[in-house]
Amino acid sequence: MAAHFSVILVLVTLISGLIWLVDVVFFAPKRRESLEIAQANGVTLSDEDMDKIIREPVLVETAHSIFPVIAIVMILRSFIYEPFQIPSGSMKPTLLVGDFILVEKFSYGLRDPVWRKKLIETGEPERGDVFVFKYPENPNIDYIKRVVGLPGDKIIYRNKQLWIKPACHSGENCPKTIKIDQKQVNQGEFTLNGTPLKRLTEQLGDVTHDVLINPSRTDPTQLYYQQPGLPATEFFVPEGQYFAMGDNRDNSTDSRYWGFVPEANLVGKAVAIWISFEFDRTPDSWLPTWVPTGVRFERTGGIV
Structure with a gap:
């Protein structure tokens, strides 16, 4: 089980990090651009409207949240200390x-x-x-x-x-x-x-x-x-x-x-x-x- 857990931990880290990276490189700039275009056209936007335009999708938001934590756990468990019973x-x-x-x-x-x-x-x-x-x-x-x-x-x-x-x-x-x-x-x-x-x-x-x-x-x-x-x-x-x-x-x-x-x-x-x-x-x-x-x-x- 410990060996399988190590593989699962690595996969979750890689997948969540990749999702976050793809969003940062490709999709986040497009959301910011959409907001700038709307503001340049004189459209009055509330805070809620702006949040909807630039908000990360649920999948990206989840990956953004868990990646740093999972990455730290993986590094600690793989290279520094691992708990055993x-x-x-x-x-x-x-x-x-x-x-x-x-x-x-x-x-x-x-x-x-x-x-x-x-x-x-x-x-x-x-x-x-x-x-x-x-x-x-x-x-x-x-x-x-x-x-x-x-x-x-x-x-x-x-x-x-x-x-x-x-x-x-x-x-x-x-x-x-x-x-x-x-x-x-x-x-x-x-x-x-x-x-x-x-x-x-x-x-x-x-x-x-x-x-x-x-x-x-x-x-x-x-x-x-x-x-x-x-x-x-x-x-x-x-x-x-x-x-x-x-x-x-x-x-x-x-x-x-x-x-x-x-x-x-x-x-x-x-x-x-x-x-x-x-x-x-x-x-x-x-x-x-x-x-x-x-x-x-x-x-x-x-x-x-």
């Missing part, structure tokens, strides 16, 4: 269902809003970023995950433990494989089907963040994305692609299952929660499920 719990505890976030569109390059071709290079994802991208298996769907692997990295995820061997370039001292240390924060704040989840703190690059682990679930390695020549728990990130994982490690469909995120699929970096709604309700509630039951003001702010 978190629809699932794959990024708990960092992001919750009902969080509304801002995505910085210029973090990973400025792209045209229709064909998504990169126009200006502005930066690349860094390890630990929370980023939005087009789901590689269905680009009409936006996904949000955390950047774990950069191009050239080797990622190992085994027994709920993460190892990273950073990319090694010729002429450099190749770094060793790094085990990402985890420290338990608490257990029981989040549950899944009655099972308490472990909340752990880990550091990716310069980013320290929390993850959730389900101790009762074994890793479904038989479902993992299989690269030729590598065990099921190891992944080599190709050039120009990224390895993404959800912070809710045992409840996230991510690169472990479908592979890598191409650079062309990048949308932007998630930078802030601007509002967060609760949708908790009792089974006998008469409210529709989409109606919020509260606002979590304490969740507004930056994302790490």
Whole structure:
């Protein structure tokens, strides 16, 4: 829907701007000329009569009114910030269902809003970023995950433990494989089907963040994305692609299952929660499920 909305927004902007431009160039001068001719012939015109002569047609008046607003919205949404809603719990505890976030569109390059071709290079994802991208298996769907692997990295995820061997370039001292240390924060704040989840703190690059682990679930390695020549728990990130994982490690469909995120699929970096709604309700509630039951003001702010 977000992709379709971008195209619709561009079309509305172009059509309304074109209607306004055609009127300014061709028809508005003729209306002014008609008024001048009437006044030159000594015809007495009331304010209402003059307004009728030079008034813009309804279609032009509408285009005139909406074009500046739509153009500003399109520029903001396409090149600066775009709002997104978190629809699932794959990024708990960092992001919750009902969080509304801002995505910085210029973090990973400025792209045209229709064909998504990169126009200006502005930066690349860094390890630990929370980023939005087009789901590689269905680009009409936006996904949000955390950047774990950069191009050239080797990622190992085994027994709920993460190892990273950073990319090694010729002429450099190749770094060793790094085990990402985890420290338990608490257990029981989040549950899944009655099972308490472990909340752990880990550091990716310069980013320290929390993850959730389900101790009762074994890793479904038989479902993992299989690269030729590598065990099921190891992944080599190709050039120009990224390895993404959800912070809710045992409840996230991510690169472990479908592979890598191409650079062309990048949308932007998630930078802030601007509002967060609760949708908790009792089974006998008469409210529709989409109606919020509260606002979590304490969740507004930056994302790490």
